Each structure stands twice: as structure tokens, then as C-alpha cells.
Amino acid sequence: MQMTSPTFANTSPSFPSVFTLPHTPQLEALYTIIRDKDTSRGDFLFYSDRIIRLLVEEGLNHLPGSSYEGVGFEGKICGVSILRAGEAMEAGLREVCRSVRIGKILIQRDEETAQPKLFYSKLPQDISQRYVLLLDPMLATGGSAMKAVEVIMEAGVPEDRIIFINLISSPEGLKTFCTRFPSLRVVRAQLCDVFAHRLIFADALQITGWIDEGLNEKAYIIPGLGDFGERR
Amino acid sequence: MSLKVIGDDDGIPLSVKPERPSFPRTVSELNPNARNAVPLQAKKNTILKSHGRPPWYGEDGLPICDAFVVGIAGGSASGKTHVARQIVQKLGSIPTVVILSQDSFYKKHSPEEVILAHQNLVDFDHPDAIDMPMFAKCDSDLMLARRLRRDVKERGRTVDGTLDQYLRYVKPSYDNFVLPTARHANIIVPGSDNAVAIELIATHIRRQLKDRSTRFRQQMADAGPRQSLSVTPSGSSTPSSDDGEVCNHLIVLPQTPQLKGIYTILRDKETPRSDFIFFADRLATFISEKALEHLPYRPKTITTPIDLEYKGKELDTTYVCGVSILRSGGPLERGLRRVINDVPIGSLLIQSDATTGEPILLHLALPQCVRDRRLAEEAWVFLLDAQANRHRRGAFMAIRILLDHGVRQDHIIFVTFLVARKGGICVLRRAFPDVKVVCGAVDDGLRETWLEAIEEREGHTGAEARKVWVVEPGMGILVIDITCDRRLPFFTSIRHTSNFIGPTLMYDFSVLLQ
Numbered sequence: 001m002q003m004t005s006p007t008f009a010n011t012s013p014s015f016p017s018v019f020t021l022p023h024t025p026q027l028e029a030l031y032t033i034i035r036d037k038d039t040s041r042g043d044f045l046f047y048s049d050r051i052i053r054l055l056v057e058e059g060l061n062h063l064p065g066s067s068y069e070g071v072g073f074e075g076k077i078c079g080v081s082i083l084r085a086g087e088a089m090e091a092g093l094r095e096v097c098r099s100v101r102i103g104k105i106l107i108q109r110d111e112e113t114a115q116p117k118l119f120y121s122k123l124p125q126d127i128s129q130r131y132v133l134l135l136d137p138m139l140a141t142g143g144s145a146m147k148a149v150e151v152i153m154e155a156g157v158p159e160d161r162i163i164f165i166n167l168i169s170s171p172e173g174l175k176t177f178c179t180r181f182p183s184l185r186v187v188r189a190q191l192c193d194v195f196a197h198r199l200i201f202a203d204a205l206q207i208t209g210w211i212d213e214g215l216n217e218k219a220y221i222i223p224g225l226g227d228f229g230e231r232r
Numbered sequence: 233m234s235l236k237v238i239g240d241d242d243g244i245p246l247s248v249k250p251e252r253p254s255f256p257r258t259v260s261e262l263n264p265n266a267r268n269a270v271p272l273q274a275k276k277n278t279i280l281k282s283h284g285r286p287p288w289y290g291e292d293g294l295p296i297c298d299a300f301v302v303g304i305a306g307g308s309a310s311g312k313t314h315v316a317r318q319i320v321q322k323l324g325s326i327p328t329v330v331i332l333s334q335d336s337f338y339k340k341h342s343p344e345e346v347i348l349a350h351q352n353l354v355d356f357d358h359p360d361a362i363d364m365p366m367f368a369k370c371d372s373d374l375m376l377a378r379r380l381r382r383d384v385k386e387r388g389r390t391v392d393g394t395l396d397q398y399l400r401y402v403k404p405s406y407d408n409f410v411l412p413t414a415r416h417a418n419i420i421v422p423g424s425d426n427a428v429a430i431e432l433i434a435t436h437i438r439r440q441l442k443d444r445s446t447r448f449r450q451q452m453a454d455a456g457p458r459q460s461l462s463v464t465p466s467g468s469s470t471p472s473s474d475d476g477e478v479c480n481h482l483i484v485l486p487q488t489p490q491l492k493g494i495y496t497i498l499r500d501k502e503t504p505r506s507d508f509i510f511f512a513d514r515l516a517t518f519i520s521e522k523a524l525e526h527l528p529y530r531p532k533t534i535t536t537p538i539d540l541e542y543k544g545k546e547l548d549t550t551y552v553c554g555v556s557i558l559r560s561g562g563p564l565e566r567g568l569r570r571v572i573n574d575v576p577i578g579s580l581l582i583q584s585d586a587t588t589g590e591p592i593l594l595h596l597a598l599p600q601c602v603r604d605r606r607l608a609e610e611a612w613v614f615l616l617d618a619q620a621n622r623h624r625r626g627a628f629m630a631i632r633i634l635l636d637h638g639v640r641q642d643h644i645i646f647v648t649f650l651v652a653r654k655g656g657i658c659v660l661r662r663a664f665p666d667v668k669v670v671c672g673a674v675d676d677g678l679r680e681t682w683l684e685a686i687e688e689r690e691g692h693t694g695a696e697a698r699k700v701w702v703v704e705p706g707m708g709i710l711v712i713d714i715t716c717d718r719r720l721p722f723f724t725s726i727r728h729t730s731n732f733i734g735p736t737l738m739y740d741f742s743v744l745l746q
Contacts, residue, residue, distance in 0.1 A: 025529035035534060095517075
């Protein structure tokens with residue numbers, strides 16, 4: 001297993017369409033709280049919601065359109081959460097996008113083959129007309145996320161209309177995820193100059209709060225934050 | 233007529249007198265139509281606007297004058313307190329006029345007293361520091377009689393003991409030390425039956441106070457293009473003015489498509505109220521997040537649930553609180569609460585004077601960590617004010633108040649939706665260069681207007697004519713601080729009233745009347 005340094009996220013130009021939130025001391029402090037195993041559930045909820053709101057706010061910036069004089073926002077959106085940890089992000093999404101439609105996908109890992117399997121999916125009927133915000137707080141191996149993207153694309157959503165939002169991802173997971181979509185080009189950028197690059201290069205987007213050091217033998221993200229769904 | 237209870241510092245009502253409201257105008261005087269519609273009873277409740285405190289600082293943000301000190305000396309039981317109370321009463325029991333007895337320095341003070349004490353404590357002992365020295369004169373037999381009665385009745389002493397003390401200490405020290413101070417006095421007032429004297433004194437004080445109030449409002453708005461901010465929309469800001477002054481504490485949010493979209497919705501006067509509330513709320517949360525980035529952080533090492541160490545950071549502050557400028561700071565309050573758990577939020581009510589437009593401090597309720605002088609040094613304060621119209625001067629006053637309480641200037645973070653490129657914000661930044669300003673957008677214009685005409689058009693009855701500044705294009709007046717229906721949830725008082733594109737601002741007050 002390849003281990004990467006903690007500064008990985010800021011230096012490596014190897015992930016094309018991956019945008020991380022600016023690593024301000026504040027964001028670092030938020031992550032410190034939710035990573036801490038002694039954090040109470042109430043605090044975990046409060047602070048993870050704050051990160052989710054920031055992620056969704058950032059994710060929405062990658063939708064096209066909406067010039068200043070122009071009216072409102074172009075294009076309809078919907079959310080799709082990957083059960084069950086993804087559900088925890090729905091409230092955060094709704095706080096930013098009121099009355100947004102949210103679909104659900106249940107993907108679980110087959111214990112024998114370690115391959116992700118689709119158990120359930122319920123997506124909005126007109127999902128092919130919409131931009132999709134895919135919600136999953138953790139990207140470990142990337143298996144379920146890729147499966148979910150496949151499902152959404154089968155429903156008629158083009159790759160470049162999917163924006164994947166997660167809190168923490170491992171480099172391994174990101175690598176797999178990005179290799180799966182070879183059309184993606186590698187641009188590592190701060191968020192403010194990201195927009196232009198995206199217009200030129202990116203197809204599917206992923207907004208992530210943090211890129212962690214790696215995975216351990218049980219495919220947990222390290223140092224990670226434990227089981228997100230379990231802690232909420 | 234309203235009844236005003238005047239209490240002394242013991243909390244015991246001193247007297248109850250009917251007070252004739254001379255300064256406040258009722259609305260019916262303004263609006264002839266309303267006079268017919270509103271029953272006569274409505275006149276009973278008047279707004280005591282004259283009770284506010286006008287600015288006590290100059291354009292540069294520094295206090296221009298110490299408190300106006302009236303010193304009252306006099307023998308024991310000569311009626312000093314009585315004279316003081318009578319004067320306060322005559323002035324209309326304005327909250328900013330306080331009686332400080334020498335003993336008060338050993339008691340717990342109200343914030344107002346602390347401000348006064350802080351400014352004057354050092355000088356109190358010298359007669360030169362007293363703007364208006366007075367001496368309460370009284371016959372010594374009358375003084376003795378009063379003292380005897382007071383000590384026996386109120387303090388539970390014996391007649392002998394009191395007389396003994398009087399002859400041994402009180403009388404000699406009066407003759408030797410107290411009586412000679414009468415020659416420093418400008419005025420010698422009888423301790424009782426002194427209505428004329430009190431009236432004269434009150435008139436004099438009133439005139440003095442009026443002369444002291446400053447008029448720097450015009451300068452703030454007239455701050456010409458020389459003082460306009462140049463802001464790059466990249467997020468980090470490089471505001472500067474042509475006279476070489478560079479201020480690096482103005483933080484404008486990155487102008488992302490989302491943010492521009494939100495502002496378009498907020499500026500649009502056709503936006504339904506529910507949308508307006510939602511987006512104002514969302515923006516408030518986002519701005520609060522950005523404002524929080526300016527707090528200090530320190531390293532912290534924790535253990536994650538899979539038992540690995542992680543070197544992170546944590547907030548390096550002892551006290552964080554918010555102070556909201558009523559009522560336009562209201563929408564931001566909620567944003568702040570969603571970002572800082574259980575954050576204490578205080579409030580200030582600053583109104584502008586109807587005729588001059590000067591800001592007047594009417595109400596002060598600060599969080600504990602600001603009220604307590606020892607904690608204030610450590611406290612970080614988010615000052616919340618939704619928009620940079622008339623209240624920019626309110627913000628100015630609010631910052632001055634926080635500084636008076638001992639909050640450090642670089643610990644104040646001013647959070648607002650919108651600032652105007654010209655005018656008050658430049659004055660603010662020049663006066664308080666270390667205060668950080670976090671805002672979502674910068675608008676170009678600032679224009680003076682009267683609020684009166686608009687309200688009359690709608691037959692609005694709770695209003696009073698006021699001069700206000702409006703930002704153009706702006707987003708209308710966020711919160712009308714004239715009427716508030718307390719039964720409604722808080723956010724219903726949010727206003728969206730501007731016409732973004734049009735040459736003049738349009739106001740729409742119909743929502744309020746629903």
C-alpha cells in the first residue's frame with residue numbers, strides 16, 4: 001500500500017477535477033473536532049453540518065450560468081445520497097438548496113469479493129435533466145462511489161453533470177475514482193481559480209473537504225474520523 | 233400622559249410624576265389621515281427618543297469630551313443627593329445622566345457608569361475636572377435634625393451615639409474641610425425649596441449637552457471619491473484610497489456565481505418574502521463562516537476513532553460573542569448561531585435623530601464577556617449589521633462602545649452583507665483601522681433620503697420622519713426599525729424593498745401591512 005504524505009493534497013497535481021476547500025486554520029479546526037474520538041455526538045453533528053454546508057456551497061459554484069444581471073440559477077439540480085452515511089449530508093444540502101429533490105442509492109460491499117453491489121436505488125424521474133450532487137461523506141476505496149456514478153449515468157445523466165461531494169477521501173480512492181473516468185484531466189488548484197479549469201477540462205467533478213493520508217488494512221481512511229454514519 | 237417612575241439607585245421609587253412628553257412627536261401629528269383613524273388613546277404611548285445618547289466621539293473615533301461632570305459638595309445631610317435627583321428628574325431622567333456618589337465606586341457599576349468612571353476616574357478629585365461645581369447649602373441645625381432622624385430611623389443608631397459622632401467628627405470636619413469648598417463652587421444651591429435654582433441648573437446643563445453633541449454625519453457621507461475603496465473581487469481584498477492609505481482589513485467574499493446569484497435574489501424587489509428570508513439566512517451563515525476564519529487557531533493533537541494521532545488545530549480564544557445592532561443585525565444573528573454553538577449575542581439599539589440624522593444610543597445590552605472589564609480584554613466580538621445604510625454611523629458608535637468597554641480593536645470583526653464604496657465605511661476604516669470588516673458585496677452609491685414620504689403614501693401609522701442613507705443599488709431596507717409585530721416570527725420583519733436596476737429606489741411597504 002502506498003502511503004502518501006499529509007501535504008499530499010496541497011502539492012500533488014495528480015487529481016484532475018478534484019477540488020478541495022481552502023485549507024484555512026478554521027477548516028482544520030473543524031476537522032480536528034470531528035476526527036476526535038472524544039467529541040460528543042452533538043458537537044459532531046453541529047460541526048460536520050458546518051463542513052457539509054461549506055462543501056455544498058462550493059459545489060454549487062460549479063454549476064454553470066447565473067451571471068450578475070441575469071436572473072436566478074440555470075439548470076435544475078437534485079441530490080443523490082449514498083446510504084447510509086450520505087443521508088447525514090441531506091440536511092446540510094437542504095439548508096443550502098431549499099426543497100431540493102433527493103434520490104437515494106444503497107450500495108454495500110460484498111464481504112466475500114469486496115466488490116460493491118447495488119441493493120437499492122430511487123432516483124428522481126427527471127434526473128437526466130438535472131445536475132446531480134452526489135453525497136457521500138467518506139471516499140475510502142472509491143468502490144461504492146464509482147458504482148453510484150455508474151447507476152446515475154445509466155439513468156441518463158452525463159458524466160459532466162455529476163458533482164461528487166464528500167468530506168474526507170483517501171488518495172487511493174481518489175486515484176481509482178479518477179482512473180475510472182479517463183477523460184478527466186489533472187488540474188490541482190486553489191478553489192478560486194478552479195472555475196476556468198473546470199470549463200476547459202473537467203468532466204465529472206468532485207468536491208472534497210480533505211484528502212487524508214491513506215487507507216489501513218481494513219480499508220479505513222487514516223487518520224480518518226471513524227464511521228461517519230455511526231457517529232451521527 | 234405617560235407616567236414615569238423615577239427610581240434612585242436603591243431601586244426604591246423616589247417619586248411618581250406625570251411627565252409631559254415635550255420632545256417626542258406622536259405619529260398622528262405627522263399624518264393627518266391617521267389622526268382620524270387612530271383612537272385618541274393611542275397618543276398615550278410615546279417614544280421617548282430624547283433619552284438617547286448622542287455621539288461622544290469625533291470623526292476620528294476618539295472621544296471628544298469627557299463626561300459633563302456636575303460636582304455637588306455640601307455638609308452631611310445637607311440635601312446633596314436630593315439636589316442631584318431633582319436635577320436628573322428635571323432633565324427628564326435620561327439614562328445617560330447618572331448620579332455617582334462617592335460610595336458608588338465601591339459598588340458594582342452599570343456599564344454606563346463604568347464608561348463614565350473610566351473616562352473620569354483619574355480626575356475626579358480635583359475641582360478643575362468638574363465642569364460645574366455646586367455647593368448644597370443648608371442651615372446646620374436643619375442638617376443636624378435631618379441627620380439625627382436619618383441615622384436613628386434608617387441606620388438604627390441611638391440618639392446619643394449620633395450626636396456624639398456629630399459633635400466629635402462631623403461638625404468639625406464640615407467647618408474645616410467641607411464648608412471652605414464652597415468657594416470653588418459656581419453655584420450655591422439651597423438644599424430644599426429650591427425649585428427655581430434647579431430649573432436654572434437643568435436648563436444650563438441641557439444647553440451644555442446640546443452644544444457638545446457633534447455633527448459629523450455629513451463628513452461621513454461626503455467622503456468623496458478620494459476616499460472610495462477599490463476592491464478586487466478575488467476574495468482577498470486590497471482596498472486603498474488615493475491618498476496612499478492602505479487598509480488590509482476589509483474582507484470581501486469571493487464573488488462566485490452562487491454569491492452573485494444570491495445577491496441578485498436579495499436585490500430583486502419582486503423576490504417573494506419567503507425566498508428573501510431563505511437566501512438572507514443562507515448568506516448570513518456563509519458570511520459568518522468566512523468571518524470565523526479571522527479568529528486565531530492553535531495546534532492540537534487528538535486521537536481519531538481508529539486510535540491514530542492527528543495533529544490538528546483548535547480555536548485559540550477564550551471568549552467569543554456577537555453584538556447585533558438592532559434591528560438590522562437580526563438576520564445575521566441567526567447565521568452566527570449556526571456557526572458558533574451557543575454564542576452569546578448582545579444588542580445595541582441605535583436610532584437616528586429625526587431631524588439631524590445623528591445616531592443616538594438608546595439601549596445597550598452587551599454579553600457578559602464584554603460587560604466585565606477583565607474579560608473584555610480577551611473577548612472577540614462579531615459586530616453584526618446587515619447593511620451599510622444609515623447604520624454605518626451606528627456601527628461607528630457600536631465600535632466606540634466596545635472600545636470603551638475595553639475590547640481590543642483588532643478583536644472586533646464587523647460582519648455585514650453590504651458596504652458602500654464611499655462614505656461611512658471609509659471614515660470607519662480610518663478611525664478604527666484594526667477592525668476587520670467582512671462583507672459580501674461592495675456597492676457604489678450612497679444617497680440621502682427621507683423616509684417619511686414613503687410611509688405616508690402607504691398610510692403607515694407607526695412611523696416617524698427620518699433622514700436615512702441608502703446604498704445604491706443596495707437591497708432595500710432590510711429591517712424596518714419602526715414597527716415590529718411581536719407575534720410574528722422574527723424573520724417576518726425582514727424587508728426587501730429596492731429596485732435594483734431602476735434609477736431611483738422604490739420602496740414597497742405592503743408586506744408589512746399584511
